[in-house]
Amino acid sequence: MFxxxxxxxxxxxxxxxxxLGKNPYENRVxxxxxxxxxxxxxxxLEDRDESESFRLIGRIKFLRLMGKASFMKxxxxxxxxxxxxxxxxxxxWFGDIxxxxxxxxxxxxxxxxxxxxxxxxxxxxxxxxxxxKAISPLPExxxxxQDKELRYRQRYLDxxxxxxxxxxxxxxxxxxxxxxxxxxxxxFLEVETPMLHPIAGGANARPFITHHNxxxxxxxxxxxxxxxxxxxxxGGFDGVFEINRNFRNEGMDHTHNPEFTMLEYYWAFHRVExxxxxxxxxxxxxxxKLELSRVLKYDESEIDFSTPFQTYTYREALVKVGExxxxxxLSIPEMVAYLEKHDLELPQxxxxxxxxxxxxxxxxxxxxxxxxxxxxxxxxxxxxxRRNDQNSEIADxxxxxxxxxxxANGFSELNDPIDQYERFKKQLEAKDDGxxxxxxxxxxxxxxxxxxMPPAAGEGVGIDRLVMLLTNQHSIRDVxxxxxxxPLHHEE
RNA sequence: GUCCUGUUAGCUCAGCAGGUAGAGCAUUUCCCUUUUAAGGAAGUGGCCGUUGGUUCGAAUCCAACACAGGACACCA
Numbered sequence: 007m008f009x010x011x012x013x014x015x016x017x018x019x020x021x022x023x024x025x026l027g028k029n030p031y032e033n034r035v036x037x038x039x040x041x042x043x044x045x046x047x048x049x050x051l052e053d054r055d056e057s058e059s060f061r062l063i064g065r066i067k068f069l070r071l072m073g074k075a076s077f078m079k080x081x082x083x084x085x086x087x088x089x090x091x092x093x094x095x096x097x098x099w100f101g102d103i104x105x106x107x108x109x110x111x112x113x114x115x116x117x118x119x120x121x122x123x124x125x126x127x128x129x130x131x132x133x134x135x136x137x138x139k140a141i142s143p144l145p146e147x148x149x150x151x152q153d154k155e156l157r158y159r160q161r162y163l164d165x166x167x168x169x170x171x172x173x174x175x176x177x178x179x180x181x182x183x184x185x186x187x188x189x190x191x192x193x194f195l196e197v198e199t200p201m202l203h204p205i206a207g208g209a210n211a212r213p214f215i216t217h218h219n220x221x222x223x224x225x226x227x228x229x230x231x232x233x234x235x236x237x238x239x240x241g242g243f244d245g246v247f248e249i250n251r252n253f254r255n256e257g258m259d260h261t262h263n264p265e266f267t268m269l270e271y272y273w274a275f276h277r278v279e280x281x282x283x284x285x286x287x288x289x290x291x292x293x294x295k296l297e298l299s300r301v302l303k304y305d306e307s308e309i310d311f312s313t314p315f316q317t318y319t320y321r322e323a324l325v326k327v328g329e330x331x332x333x334x335x336l337s338i339p340e341m342v343a344y345l346e347k348h349d350l351e352l353p354q355x356x357x358x359x360x361x362x363x364x365x366x367x368x369x370x371x372x373x374x375x376x377x378x379x380x381x382x383x384x385x386x387x388x389x390x391x392r393r394n395d396q397n398s399e400i401a402d403x404x405x406x407x408x409x410x411x412x413x414a415n416g417f418s419e420l421n422d423p424i425d426q427y428e429r430f431k432k433q434l435e436a437k438d439d440g441x442x443x444x445x446x447x448x449x450x451x452x453x454x455x456x457x458x459m460p461p462a463a464g465e466g467v468g469i470d471r472l473v474m475l476l477t478n479q480h481s482i483r484d485v486x487x488x489x490x491x492x493p494l495h496h497e498e
Numbered sequence: 499g500u501c502c503u504g505u506u507a508g509c510u511c512a513g514c515a516g517g518u519a520g521a522g523c524a525u526u527u528c529c530c531u532u533u534u535a536a537g538g539a540a541g542u543g544g545c546c547g548u549u550g551g552u553u554c555g556a557a558u559c560c561a562a563c564a565c566a567g568g569a570c571a572c573c574a
């Protein structure tokens with residue numbers, strides 16, 4: 007474990023520290039503030055002020071040792087500051103510091119502010135304490151840690167070396183926090199529903215399976231909380247939301263991780279149009295609170311998040327954005343022919359809705375760069391959504407697309423238990439026909455509906471993808487602190 | 499799951515007409531009290547991802563495997 011020669015050398019330095027009567031893993035520490043506070047307080051200083059005192063804790067990132075003095079840069083959670091450590095101030099202790107202190111160590115220093123020849127505000131150290139001895143060396147100071155594998159596997163190192171990574175995750179935290187405030191301030195109740203499901207419902211996806219020993223039953227890690235949240239509407243809550251993990255046992259790529267975070271909220275006595283309005287308000291709220299420009303650079307493109315968002319019906323999108331000939335959209339054989347002409351695979355179910363979805367995925371989705379609502383979804387690809395009152399072939403549903411990916415999906419909820427039961431049965435048929443991601447029958451959910459779920463609408467928002475867009479990160483792994491990785495060595 | 503690319507010192511990277519392994523940073527020793535990727539001098543450090551094959555000889559060519567990155571497929 008510690009047989010690396012660099013580690014051994016550093017352990018010896020820790021021992022040297024102990025022999026001086028000092029603890030290499032000091033527990034009692036204090037500071038007057040962050041480096042940023044120091045810079046703010048003394049930013050206008052022109053020379054030096056020995057009457058001042060400031061105490062800081064930071065990690066040594068740069069170390070420039072000279073014979074009887076040295077400059078170091080210490081970093082804390084919010085910034086980095088140069089300190090000046092000299093024999094003048096520290097006497098004999100300085101000699102030991104030279105021998106023992108290394109890049110990576112955490113130190114506590116007290117001193118007074120001064121400005122160097124080159125005009126850099128620094129701390130002139132009067133008191134120097136090693137707080138935590140780092141026995142593993144940090145990566146190279148200039149290029150830092152580049153290797154993506156190491157960055158993901160040792161995220162803590164990535165965070166030490168790449169301050170912009172810390173920034174992304176701080177933003178992520180703020181986004182989640184602001185979403186929470188947004189819904190709380192609108193009288194939504196935050197709830198937690200099961201992660202272990204007897205039936206993997208609420209989405210079309212393959213689940214992870216686990217086993218409950220005491221009950222002697224298999225359980226599924228949830229693929230969506232939807233059906234539980236809607237049971238709560240039956241129970242009498244008017245608005246609920248949950249921000250939590252979903253698990254899907256599927257492929258991984260730059261937009262998919264096996265566990266990912268979703269916001270789902272359900273809103274009694276509201277309709278799909280209300281969801282779309284609320285979604286825009288949510289974006290307005292986030293952009294205001296995070297002080298983001300409405301036009302964000304993402305990858306090669308610019309995304310304009312100004313509200314209201316562009317809206318197309320599913321059919322309009324196929325024709326106007328996807329340039330699919332309008333006259334084939336009601337003819338199953340002609341759509342099949344069109345797909346074949348473009349060398350595309352046919353969906354497993356050759357119904358109108360599935361064919362539209364295939365056309366949409368291939369000709370429309372990637373072209374939707376600015377936030378765009380797509381409405382009026384075919385009913386047969388929307389097993390949980392409410393049927394439209396005027397046109398029974400479409401669902402009162404929308405999806406929000408940004409930069410070619412789906413970010414949100416919402417609909418007026420189906421609350422007719424008999425219709426819901428029939429749709430589950432239809433999904434079972436699709437499953438029998440080979441669609442292994444078709445929805446499971448959930449009789450308990452149907453039973454809940456049978457007691458009367460108020461008219462309601464609900465929406466899911468992919469938090470990871472939203473964070474990617476708002477922080478200009480192009481891989482979901484760059485917005486997940488610990489993305490899924492294969493084990494380095496075989497685990498039986 | 500498929501294809502492409504990568505894997506060399508702690509880190510960042512060179513080296514690949516096949517001929518005993520290189521740089522910068524880090525590290526060790528020495529000098530240095532205003533440095534900015536500090537500087538100067540001298541060292542240490544490698545199962546060249548793993549396992550096989552071709553060859554007198556493999557970091558270099560070939561194959562399989564492992565892991566990663568990217569693209570595609572799957573997937574709301």
